[in-house]
Amino acid sequence: MRQNLIERNSEANLxxxxxxxxxxQNGEKDLQSRIEHLYLSLPNFSHPSTPVGDPSKFRLLHLHxxxxxxxxxxxxxxxxxxxxVPHRCGNRARRTGHGTLRSSRALVAGCGSRAYAFYDSLAVxxxxxxxxxxxRTREAGFQLIAVPDLLLSSVIQRCGFPTTGDRSQIFNIAERKGSGVGNGTLFSLSGTAEMALAAFCADRVFGEVGTAEAEFFCAVSRxxxxEIAPQESLLYRTHQFTKVEIFCVTEPSPEVGDKVFERIVEFQKKLYSDLExxxxxxxxxxxxxxxxxxxxxxxxxxxxxxxxxxxISSTSNCTDYQAMRLNILWKQDSAAKRHPYAYTLNGTGCAVTRILKAVVETHQNSDGSIDIPCVLWPYMNGIRRMQMEESPLIAL
Incomplete structure (x- = not known):
């Protein structure tokens, strides 16, 4: 346990x-809530194939x-x-770029730094x-769920995400007294649909005898x-973005967990390959x-x-870590009085801002135009190339 905390760079106080x-155990009272808080901060155990060390210790599995x-x-x-930008011929300027991404002073004044807006062909x-x-998720048999973006902070904590402290990336909202849910209840904005999908599965029993060894869900959410890093470009790290998330509940088996894990990764690789x-x-x-x-x-x-x-994407096998905290069970024996905890897994389908950034930069041409990957043509309203339209010269 101690070695795992060191390897995971965990702040949990064992x-x-x-x-x-x-x-x-000695009879002191009013300690349960503090113990539970500390328990929720413990990390999962690492897979044997996981490299030990800092971010530079990643292992390259595939280059496409x-x-x-x-x-x-x-x-x-x-x-x-x-x-x-200024024009060479004097006190005039011309527009550069497509003009489909806005991060103007007016937008920042109303929405804060790192705010952006898509319009016209970029919104398409x-x-x-x-x-x-x-x-693609529907073709793969994943069940689409419409999920809320406002969640109880306790649910987010049970998913493994801290809601307070220096490492937290969560926006918290305290409920006003008398608003009906619970005076002073702490709510948070969802950082990923994984959180709401996990809550959707809480206190449920999956895996009726004779059914599939895994159930797949997906959701699109804000x-x-x-998190912000000033040195990173506008769309790479933002305060708010849209994402399709994949979430799976499986039989509590390392073999099944590994198989489903690989299935999610293969889904991602095929999608990003088709986007060229x-x-x-x-x-x-x-x-x-x-x-x-x-x-x-x-x-x-x-x-x-x-x-x-x-x-542009991550896939995680959480084994029974979230299931234990959210009471997600798997029925292996219909006669059993108590069912084991399931495994949960999650993966990014499409984090729009980062995928969009990769697509437009990869498919740009020397004249500033952007070729649309052919896999997207059926959804682009006839647009196959985004042309840079220079406006007439405008007096400053």
């Missing part, structure tokens, strides 16, 4: 937990495709934003990416996160696993405008 437990040769590639902001592209992904992205598949080290993850694989796509790979 010594305090053991001390409180001993005091509880090759980089497209793009002379002087631009990032998504330079390609898409509605900016004006966002919808196309979502629709393609949802169609995701809200505190150059990407790599990584086995992530212990320091990069969230509390709930037993094993995690990330997929990173090349972002030509920045000359680096950036994460």
């Amino acid at each position: 010594a305090e937990m053991l001390s409180l437990y001993q005091r509880l 495709g090759s980089p497209k040769l793009i002379p002087r590639p631009k990032n998504e902001v330079d390609l898409l934003s509605n900016e004006f 592209l966002e919808a196309a990416l979502l629709q393609l992904t949802l169609n 995701c809200f996160r505190h 992205l150059h990407f790599r598949v990584l086995e992530m080290p212990t320091s990069e696993l969230g509390n709930s993850a037993h094993r995690k694989i990330d997929i990173e796509a090349l972002m030509p405008g920045e000359g680096r790979f950036g994460e």
Whole structure:
């Protein structure tokens, strides 16, 4: 246990937990809530194949495709934003970019830093990416669930996400007294639909005898996160974005868990391959696993405008970590009085801002136009290439 906490770079206080437990055994009262708080901060145990160490210790599993040769590639902001630059011929300016991405002063004043808005062909592209992904999940047999974005903070904690402290990325909302749910109840904005899908499965028994060894769900939702890195581009890390999430409940078996894990990763690889992205598949080290993850694989796509790979998806096998905390059970024997905890797994289908960034940077042309991958054509209202439309020269 202690070694696992070290490898996972965990802040869980095992010594305090053991001390409180001993005091509880000795008859002291009012310690249960503190013990539970500490218990929820413990991480899962790591998979034997998980590399031990810091983020640099990832293991490369697969490299797909090759980089497209793009002379002087631009990032998504330079390609898409509605900016004006001075014209060589005097006191006039011309617009650069497609003007389909807005992060103007007025928008920031109303929504805060890192705010953005898609419109025109870029909004169509966002919808196309979502629709393609949802169609693929339906073809794969995943059940679509419409989930809320506002959750009880306690549910988020039981999923393995801290809601307070320096490591928390969660936006918390305290309920007003007298509003009907519970005076002072703490709610939080969802950071991923994984949280709401896990809550949807809480206090349920899955796996009727004779049924499939896993049940697959998916949801599209807005995701809200505190995380920000000033050095990263606008769409790579934002406070709010749209994402399709995959969530699975399986028989509590390492073999079944590994099989479902690989199925999610293969789903992602096929989708990103069809979007004609150059990407790599990584086995992530212990320091990069969230509390709930037993094993995690990330997929990173090349972002030509920045000359680096950036994460576009993650897949995690959480074994029975979330199920124990949310009472998600699996019926293995219809006569049993108590059923074992299920396994849960989750994976990114499409995190729109990052996928969109990778797509427009990968498929840009030297004239500033952007070719739409053919797999998206049925969803693009006839748009197969986003042309940069220079506005007439405008007096400053």
